[in-house]
Amino acid sequence: MAMLDPIGALTEAFTSFLFGKVETTRLPVRTSTGQAQAVYLPTAAPGLGDSGVIIGREVYSGKGYIYDPFQLYGQQLPAPHWLVLGESGNGKSALEKTYVLRQLRFRDRQVVVLDAQGEDGVGEWNLIAQELGITPIRLDPTAALNGGIRLNPLDPSITTTGQLALLRTIIEVAMGHGLDERSGFALKVAHAYVTDTITHRQPVLTDIVEQLRHPEAESAEAMNVDIDDVRAWGLDVALVLDRLVDGDLRGMFDGPTTAGIDLDAPLIVFDLSHIDRNSIAMPILMAIVGVWLEHTWIRPDRKKRIFLVEEAWHIINSPFVAQLFQRLLKFGRRLGLSFVAVVHHLSDVVDGAAAREAAAILKMASTRTIYAQKADEARATGRVLGLPRWAVEIIPTLTPGIAVWDVNGNVQVVKHLITEAERPLVFTDRAMTEASAMSEASAMPTDEARAVQAAADAEAEARAEAMAMERQWRDESSETVA
Template sequence: MDPDRSRRKLYSTVLVETGRGSRRGRRQRQKAAEAVLANDQAATRAEQKARYDAQRAEARAITYLPRGGEPGPAALRSYRPFRVPTHQDTSATLQGAYPFLAEGGLGSSGVFVGQDLYSGGSFVYDPWHLYQRGLITAPNLVLAGIVGAGKSSLAKSLYTRSIAFGRRVYVPGDPKGEHSAIAEAVGGKAIILGHGLRTRLNPLDQGYRPAGLSEAEWTSTIASRRRDLIGALAETVLERPLSPLEHTAIDLALRATVAQASVPILPMIVERILAPDSADNLDGRLAEDGRLVGHALRRLVAGDLAGLFDGPSTVTFDPTLPMISLDLSRVVENSTLISVLMTCSSAWMEAALLDPAGGQRWVVYDEAWRLMSHPSLLRRMDAQWRLSRHYGIANLLIFHKLTDLDTVGDSGSAMRALAGSLLANAETRIIYRQESDQLGVTAQTLGLTGTEQRLLPTLGTGQGLWRIKDRSFVIQHQLHPSELAAFDTTGRMTGEARKFTDPGASLGPFDKGTAA
């Protein structure tokens, strides 16, 4: 029977009974009935609470699952989140699950280059800033691309836009003369060397003196630099290393010349090598020992390079200028002569280039395929690349394809190893469009993925694959119209040559332009 119904019946009976008799008696009986009902309700509630507490304690005492979940196949019954093992795949596969996945970029500090074609954002690059952030450990760059892909315009944009950040630019040798107009436009200087010109450059000048060197240190530095330069020139012309006897002939001739002239010139050195002093030629064989070296160097003062390095310098090297370029476009006879000029010009710039207090500088090596075939010049480049961090230098090596490295020396030779080290010491590799037959070598040398390898032949003009350490970007280079007019190298082929007549406009704000 329902307890509530029983209580209501009892209460009704009490009320009936209380309704009989006097008023006082009825009141007492009514209170008694209410007390009985209240006690009954309290007892019922206590009984229900005790029953609920017992059921709750019983439920808590039962263990349904282990606290850490059941092991093995029964783990699916765990109340904890299901643990799925990590999975790696390409973005092409994962784009269905993550359709908006894109590289985060390198940040906003640096020189504007163009647009990231994957993320759609702006792409900026600065080797010194990336080095400070620890993203790269070598500030050198390698830029490769077929003719007409736009690599020359990219190189010019990188260094001209960096000038606004206080960087300087050195071009030790410009075989095509492409950088001369740029140097003049940014307030620098282009030194043009060639037959029939009045410009003379004495590579044996003392050059720029770095701060902090004592007189003895400076004298020793000059002597060592001159000795290395003369040896490098002789090796370049002879196309072989020098023998110990030839080194001795050069050293004695240089010492005798400096004793008579504080600033020697190459004709004096050649004369001393071919006709040494009697005090140095005790056994009468010194002239014979240096005969081949003397005639090799004579080519620079009386042969097909006469008039370039056979007299005192008519120009001075000012390291404070924003940009200095040595234009070698007037000397196009053969690659050996270009290499000789590059050796002389790089030695001429070397004193200022290797000054730790000289600030941050770009050093641009254009048409690198001409340079790497000569051991002496290759060794100079390798030394500068290895010491780039110490001197605040970012070297930029420009060539057409990576297979150019295979033409340097024999397989397994020291020259091949030096050429490979230039690539190894550059953590920024920029690859523009490559021909299909070059894809395998390029991918193997740079460690490209299959997707990156298939991308190279499809790149348009001004589009490049940027490999910065272990990160990849596909960038569309963008030019301001004034830059396009200054950097254009296709005018002779298209018949639409444009002249750059406003140097000030080249440093204006960057606008939407067409990549070239």
């Protein structure tokens, strides 16, 4: 056999290696998914669809972020209710207002707002109401005495059962504890007598107080109870209701409901800014408004309704009012109601007297939007709401206008966008200077202020993206693939 020359042997060996005539043994490659992720293109979590209200854009992907609880309800959302959290000056108010303005562009939308924030002697929603040609319903004890707005807890549009439940709630909130059986019986007897005998006009609270102080003998005899016992049992209840009739809350609830409230208007604003937010008047007022709306505004038609409550801790933190609203949320969900609760701190509600009721309401809020919070509060919020760790770590770093959105487990970091047409309605002078990040920009010329804000936004987004990448590397570093 002919011998190959050295050059031919080298050529044959090289070509055999290239074209597979000589097999090589490759060692298995072992690496972590965190290291291997560099091989793949960046990906972002799926959005919520393209039908609904434009909120802004997703920070990671840059895609538009569109949200509508009515479109998502059933398939992606078990409940259409929404919780908005965050400290003052981070953009909660701007989000609420633009969301409502954009929802009202749909033909079949109606919105009620309980406006508990005051600015310059009027409610915070006054500008938007004026823009839409709507007069806010101002609830103010002083104004009520001079022909202002009244809401009657015994309004005939409220069912008899609803009236009695509302009266109990008002009394329990004022007393700070539940009614015992005897006091509850005295209230029931007085209410039954008033509704049965007063038919020529609207019954009012004064009628209930009068019957509690001077019960009718036949009412007691029908229940086989001594009349003096009924009077004694109802005395404390009468004293509590007397505060609504002749005390510091006089005028708002002790007369027929004011005629002319347009329940068909696209936007109804209840201006509560003249009510002391730290008094028992606020939860009592919210309870009365909530029950009144339940029986007059929410109807079995094709309209979708949004009930937005600022300072919602007044509702959630009172076990008696929370029970009323819990029923309202369950009832309203079947009739196209989306409840939006705006709260500064989750600790305001989960650590209060109504912790159990608060947990039930929070459970029904399938959408949660969390603006910037301090690190310790963000961790507590994450535990209560079940947020992923990366989201909890990002919350303290968020700048105004950027929030973590959790829509039934779909978690995104979203930058809220405001149009030039919306800006004068959304940002009042005081609101613009509320946040430290905006206070410096407010003193600059418009273009310069926008540039500063854009730079701050870009920095915040870059920081959020960096934290997300770090989170992926850390969480996946322990996983290996063959």
